Amino acid sequence: MRSSSYPVMPVLRTMAVLALTAGVATAVPASAHAGPVTAPAPPGAAPTADAPALAAKPYMGWSSWSMQSSKYPGLNPDGDYSYLTEANVLKQTDALAAKLKPYGYEYVNIDAGWWRDLSWKPEFDQYARQKADPGRFPHGMKSVADRIHAKGLKAGIYLPVGLEKEAYNDGKSPIHDAEGCTTGDIVYGDLRTTNGWDSAYKLDFSKPCTQKYVDSQARLLADWGYDFLKLDGVGPGSGKSGDQYDNVADVAAWQKAIAAAGRPVHLEVSWSLDIGHAADWKKYSNGWRVDTDVECYCNTLVSWENSVDDRWDDTPGWTRHAGPGGWNDLDSLDVGNGAMDGLTKAERQSYATLWAIAKSPLYTGDDLTRLDAYGVSLLTNREVIAVNQGSTPPARPVTPSDAQQVWAAKNPDGSYTVALFNLADEPAAVTAHWASLGLTGKAAVRDLWNHENLGTYQDKVTQALPAHGSRLFTVTPRGGALKATAYEAEATANTLAGNASVADCSACSGDHKIGNLYLGGSLRFNDVTVDKAGTYLIKVAYVSGDARSADISANGNKATSHKFPSTGDWGSVESVSVPVALKAGSNTITFESGSGYAPDIDRIDVPQSS
Amino acid sequence: MDTAPGSHPSRRRLLSLAALAGAATALGPLPAFTASAAPQRPTMAPAPTTGPHHELWWRAPADEHSMIRQGLPLGNGRLGALAGNDPGRELLLITDATLWTGGLNGTLDSDGQFPYSRDDFGSFTLLARLTVDIPDHDLSAVNDYRRALDLTQGLVTTTYRRSGTTYRRSMFASRPDDALVLHFDQSGGGSYSGTVTLDGTHGENVKGLSFSGALPGGLRYGAAVKAYGSGGKVTVDGPRITFTDCRSLTVVVSGGTNYRPDAATHYRDPSLDPERLARTKAGDAAAHSAATLLRTHVADYRALFAQQDLSLGTSSAEQRALDTWERLQARARDDAPDPELEAAYLQFGRYLMISGSRGSLPLNLQGLWLDGNDPDWMGDYHTDINLQMNYWMADRAGLSGCFDALTDYCLAQLPSWTELTHRLFNDPRNRYRNSTGKIAGWTVAISTNVHGGMGWWWHPAGNAWLCNSLWEHYEYTRSRAHLAKIYPMLKGACEFWEARLLTTTLPDTGEEVLVADSDWSPEHGPLDAKGITYAQELVWALFGNYLAATKELGKDKAYAETIDSLRERLYLPRVSAKTGWLEEWMSPDNLGETTHRHLSPLVGLFPGDRIRPDDSTPKAVVDGATALLTARGTESFGWANAWRALCWARLKNADKAYQLVVNNLRPSTTGSNGTAPNLFDIYEVEKGRGIFQIDANFGTPAAMIEMLVHSRPGHLELLPALPDAWATSGSVTGVGVRGGFVVDLSWRDGTPTEVRIHSVGGRTTTVAHGSTSRQVTVAPGASVTLRGFDR
Structure with missing residues (x-):
């Protein structure tokens, strides 16, 4: 699928930097963890009469990663990713509480690196669990969570999926509260690696000790008081595919462990998750990153081309998977300071608009102590926030x-x-x-x-x-x-050319569609009749597991190429409206693949007036 | 004057030439930027506009980085601007036709040709950049945005709504007030707060309301801004003007250079302080209300614009509902005629000419408009088609007065061109030098600048083409004053050719003929070919025009006989037995690119008259020209398509001519050849990079008119190439006709219903339509109306 083969440039770039500075290829994290509310209902559970306890709405808050990952002057004075410190987190906590909390922002999410020193060397406790780096968090992670809670906010934390290589300790470290279990008992014998950076050994959940390790991690986070966990590097996704990188079992284990620990923790998985496993992410988590990092790893927090604008193409396939309990996560919303964000005002508004209507979590990665007036207006517009937080469905x-x-x-x-x-x-x-x-x-x-x-x-x-x-x-x-006349693509009156052919489609009207529109294939509706000449908005019902273009023309005139957003898979139908100039009387409308691949066409609906 | 050419011009003779040209200049218009008398101010409001088909409009402002494609042009003939019309940030890129870097450029490169760079030859550059920032009117926050160019008033407007207020912005370039005027108004209780900033583009130190600068070539320039408001406050605040809570705001900009079109002063007026003059002009204009300034402007503009009205048919309501850019796209997509759009395209060309060619330098490769200081080919004057094409439209489109800028330019450059020709043309390193060793008269290079200088390669036949253009203007206007002014140019060009022509014996017939010395058929094929068709045709026409001029003026009888005898012996091109084409190089072989952009060997078909699709021209020659034109194809750059369209119109092939017009109307995307959103013609320099080149914006309208009315002295032909798309019904007024007439024509179902022929100096002409022809005699100043062409 698209996400698994998607290049993850920023992260790869990050890896190179880390390898240079730390001498070890380790996890580049990016996230946080949290958990709100009361009843420990399983995250992502189908909404019932009772709203899900977690992620009933897209969460709102702040994350540390955008500033950590940026080369913006002054942000990381002690080396890459050095922004992440207790002092900075608490500074942002105060700012969030003062400026944004009244608008619904509540999570303060500590992203990657809290257990690593400035040279990215990790710290683990005796049970192979990540431990606060005393340089960054001198008072430990519980203290930070407490102080976040003291502001009436929720605390989030971050972990990479798998057993980090540095925690393995020749398989000798005991697993907490699991008698007889050591790190050697939770991984595969061949020490196969996993996650988006291959920075961890894959956990073998066929072994009884393995769940206990995840339980012990969850217990620790719960004890510290965290309300949110970002589990990063999860596959299929994070640039990886194949059994070795299939971390569905990890996510399921985390859900189980969180429930067992007893503290509600929102579980967010990252990054570029495989849409083919959408059902798993919905079942076991409260949200999933649909795309690569939004950050540019450059002199600003983000840039339009790298990769804010990707979201317009990459989100539509996911739209129908969002809902109470689990949301499509478009990544940080860095619109609060134009100079630092690296975006124009227009870009910042578009960024916030898409996040709002797609019902993405709204967590900013900005320096909340330096928001500009326009940034504040974007982040605190109650009408826009209501679109995101209200009972409206996500737009597509x-x-x-x-x-x-x-x-x-x-x-x-x-x-x-x-x-x-x-x-x-x-x-x-x-x-x-x-x-x-x-x-x-x-x-x-x-x-x-x-x-x-x-x-x-x-x-x-x-x-x-x-x-x-x-x-x-x-x-x-x-x-x-609107009154419209439907024309089925599979109708015998139509003309097919090239490889185009009728295919079964249970989601389609008439149970059929026209597929194989590629390399010159075409579908022509032969007798589309309208009373008056004009430009008609033809509604095209189609199926397309990835974004594809079709050349659409009427009556043999010059075609216009349109890109159809992904429907997410090859079994779902969506529709978009396309303007087509028709003459009074009978018309032909043609869909052609050109030299590429076009979507499968189910039906067109032609309005009775232009 | 000494008419005998010699190998060394006498000093006396050069001086006399300069004196003559200088005198001609003195009789002409004033220098480009100068103090002027108080404008006449009409008391009446301008008449209402005549309908939506004279309005171009868009639903979005220009992108700051694509002003050349999207900015709307303004101009008062000298002072121009491209306006962006963004509600929150108005941007004007301001030009003065005379603001050129470079200088005389009078030292040849080692190959005997001219240097051609922005420093030595020079380049047309920007004068200033005006921004009006209104932060509260960010485009993301305003509604129902619309901007329009009203061709009947020469007025750009922008409207939008915000919080219950409708904001309206209008701007124009006034010739009477010699200033750009921007007026911001509103209804609904809104206000304007923001800043006005005037910047230079050459690193000037802007002190506040004005600036000045000097270029290395010695040209001085300056610009100034004034603003006043109602309601709120307008204050000068360091380098900018701040306005706060104004119910309305008026901004006036003037500027110019100390350019003087006079070789004797080296094209400078040392006594002129451009910054001071700009301040005076801006101040004078700002003493009047925006309404008064607008009235004054519209009265001045309409006097020209109203000279020609045009209807090519009626567009559909659906087409009218589209903005101009959408309409271009729909036109191309559906291949459905849009007669009002097509007529508006022609009128836009007229708008550009009125805006860009009055009282100053002529329209260059970019007319009067720039988006930076590095225009391709320096935004110069290309004498091997582009400059001439810019003016093919003027007389045809009722804008004879706009032609004068070209005449004045040539006359002002002539002393310098003459001096350079005498001093440098026979340089032994110049491959195009006269092998006779003689030199006389003047010629030009392919490029010319405004400082009396030339650039790139010598272009011997360029003198003939320029002269033929100037002569044609005489044919249209029958202006003796014009003829007297240009006569020395014609004569000097004849003298040049008298010195240059070579005698050769044709191998097959043994005939002794005169041929042009080594030359390059413009930008095509062998670099050194003798007797190229381009030169032969142009010189043949030049000699003919000169002979006619001596008769009209009763001058130089003896020299006329000399020229007549040369003309008799001039070789004229044959049709190749190999290709069936009219030859380009005195060779039966195709030595170039079949679909090359230039139509140089067809100058005798258009703009020349030698090749006519009637019995006056041997059929083989017409066939050879037609075959060559066919081979050149219909897919080229805008100007090349326009030239093709004109040639096909001459051949009375309406379908081909119309197809080429339509090809130029194709929307230009990602730099492709075609028309930009602002209707500027785009020239695809390389894949993905398109630049603005204005010639097609004039050449295409010229072709459209030529399809409706063809003329040569004594002969007027109605609807020679009327395409089906325009045939149902239409009309055109004010069409200039060679021979000294102006014609108003209407038609229905492809046939003229009425034609009114008004004499501006002509007396008799045949009037033909299809196979019918009648003779008409009209006294100068009188008119005659003809009907009954359907019988």
Whole structure:
């Protein structure tokens, strides 16, 4: 799948740095750990009448990794990743409590390195468990958690998956509270490695001692009072695939261990998790990083191209997996200080918009003591936070993933959350057609970022957006439902060319779709009839396990290429709306693969009016 | 004047040439940037605009980094700007046509050609950069954004809403007030707070409201800004103007250089202080309300713009609902005619000409507009097609007055060109020197600058082409004053060729003919070829024009006879038996690229008249020209497509001509050839890198008019190449006609319904449509209206 083969450049770069500075290839962590609320319900459990105790909503807070990983002047004066200290964490805790807590931000997440010194040399207790580095955390990890709690906040911590190599100790270290078990009893005999950096020995859960090791780690974190754990380097994902890097059992063991320890701990897994295992992540965790690190490992915290903008392409496949109990984690939200973030105002707003509507956890990696006014306005906009934290579903694209795109979600009250994005490098107008929401006529538009009712718009709203810019609206229908005529792709009246062929599809209307649209394959709908000439928003139902493009044309005119966002797998149907110029009477509409691969097409719905 | 060419020009003769050209200049317009009389201020509001088809509009502002593709051009003929129209940060990149680096460039390189760099030859560069920051109006926070260029008023507007207020911004370049004017207004109780900043682009020290600078070539320049508001406060705050809570705001910018189009003063006016003058002008203008300034501007602008109206048919409501960029894309995608867009494209060309060619230097490769100080090819004057093409439209489009900038430029450069020619052309290192050893008259290099200098390679036939362009303007206008001004240029060019032509004997017929010495058919094929068609055709036309000029002016009879006898003996190109094409190099072989951009061997088809698709030209020659044109194809750079379209219009092939026009309307994406969002023509220099080159913005409209009206002295042809897309019904007014007429024409179903022929000096012409032809006689100043072409 996409995520497993996805290059993880920042992390690889980080590894090289670490190898140089520490002389050992070790885990580069990035995360934190926490646990709130009361009832220790299994994380990620399907929502029932009782809301899940953990991750009922995407969590909000702060993480240390963005500043740790940055070369921004002054942040890491004592070497790479040296930002992570007790003093800095507590400074950010105070700032979070003062500035952001009133808006729902509550987690303070300590990411990788808390058990490693400035040269990245680890500390373990006698039971092979990570131990606070006294240089960074002179009062130990419990003290930090206590002080975070004292501010009414929750504490998060971080661990890499597996038994870290440095903790192995020739297999001799005893496992806490597990008589007769040593580190030699929890790994494979061949000491196979695992995780995204191969920095740990893979745990062998067929051995009875192994769960006890994870239990002992969970117990320690619970004793310290942590409310959140980021388990990092988890596969399939983290740039790895194959049995050796399959850490589903680890995550399951962590869920079990947390339950046994008795303290509710939110379990977040990282990074670039394999979407093919979405069911596992949902079952055993409260959230999963869908993509590589958002940080740029450069002179700022992030940059637009590396890799904030990846999220628009990589998120849609995951959308339907998000919900109470477990959320799609897009990584840190670094929009609080333009100079430090390395982003334009427009980019920062778009970043915050996508995170909000995708219902990603909202944790910033900014220096909360140095937020600028615009950053504060982005992080504390209650209307936008409500989109993220409310009962609305996550939005997904209702247009193709072109440079100008529209995402939307239908809200329980009948309104729609609608985001306009211009991902082009120059200003452009972006239009949200009510037809792409299944609506016709008028609708009222409220601008959430600017707290302004814009009035009522007929059929569509168009706004000029800056380069990499966005708008976020609530659209309340004042008209009716769009009437459309459906044309099945598999209808015999259509013309197939190249390798295109009919395939079974249980999720599709008519139980069939047209597949094999590749290398010149095409599907032509032959008799699409409309009364009047005009540009029609054709709703295309399709299946595509990865993002693919199709060339769409009408009546033999020049085709327009559109990129269809991934539907996440080859069994799920999604739809987007595409403008097509039709003439009065009968038309042909053609989908062609061009020289690449196009999505499978289920059906098109053609509105009865343009 | 001594008409006998000699190998060494006498000092006396050079001086007399300079004096003559200087006198001509003195009679012409004032120097580029100068104090001017108080403008006439109309008391009436300008007439309302005539409809949405004269408006170009967009739904998004320009990107600061793509101003050349997206900025909207403004200009008063000399002072220009590209405007970005971002609500939160207005940006104007300001130019003055005369702000050039470089100098005379009078020392040849070791190959006998001219240096061609920004330091020695020089480059057109920016004058200033104006920003108006309004932080509260960030694009992400405003609604229903729209910007438009109203071609009928020469006015750029931007509107948007924010918090219940509608904000409106308008800007224009006023010729009467010699300033750029920006006016910010609103309705709904809103206000403006922010800063105005004027910066130079050459590292000037900006003191606040103005700055000055001097380039190494000695040119001095300056610019100044003034602002006033209503309601709030406007204060000068260090290097910028701060405005706070203003209900409205007006910003005025003026600027210029001490350029003087006079070789005798080395193209400088040492007494002129550009910064002081800019401050005076900005201050004078700022003493008036924005409404008054606008009225003054519109009255001035409309006097020109209204000279031509055009309808090519009606577009659909669907097409009208699209903004200009979407419309270009839809036009290309659906291959469906959009007659109003196509007419607007032509009118945009007219807008550019009015904005960029009045009272100063002529339109260069980028017209008057820049987004940086390193334009490709220096933004110079290319004399091997591009400069000429810039002015093909002027007379056809009712903008004869805009042509004068080209005339004035050539006349002001002539003394220097003459001096350089005499001093340097026969340099033994110059491969193009006259093998006769003689030198006379003047010529140019492929590139010319504004300092009397030349760049790149010598271009012997460039003198003939420039002269032929100037002569054509006379044919349109019948202006004796113009003819008298250009006569010395024509004569000097004839003298140059008299010294240069070689006698040769054709091997097959034994005929003795005159051919041009070694030369390069522009940018194509062998570097040293004798008798290239390009030179033969241009010189043949030059000699003919000169002969006509001597008759009109009653001058130089003896020399006219000399030239006439040379013309009789000029070799004219044959059709190759091998390729079937009109030959380019006195060779039956194809020595170049089949689809090369230049149509140099077809200068006799267009802009020349020698090759005509009627009985006056041997059919074999017409066929050979047609075959060559066909081989050149329909996919090239914008200017090359425009030239092709003009040639096909001359051959009365409407489909081909229209296809080439449509090809130029294709939206340019990622640097491809075609039209940018702001309708500037984009030239793909290399894959993925497109630059702005303005010639197609004028050449394409010229072709569109040529498809509707063809003329040569004594002959007027209606709708010679009317495409189906425009045939249903249409009209055009104010079309200049060679022979001294102006024509208003309307048609229906492909046939003229009415034509009004107004004489501006002409007396008689045939008027043809299809196979019909009639003779018309009109007294100068009078008009005649003809109907009944469908019978």
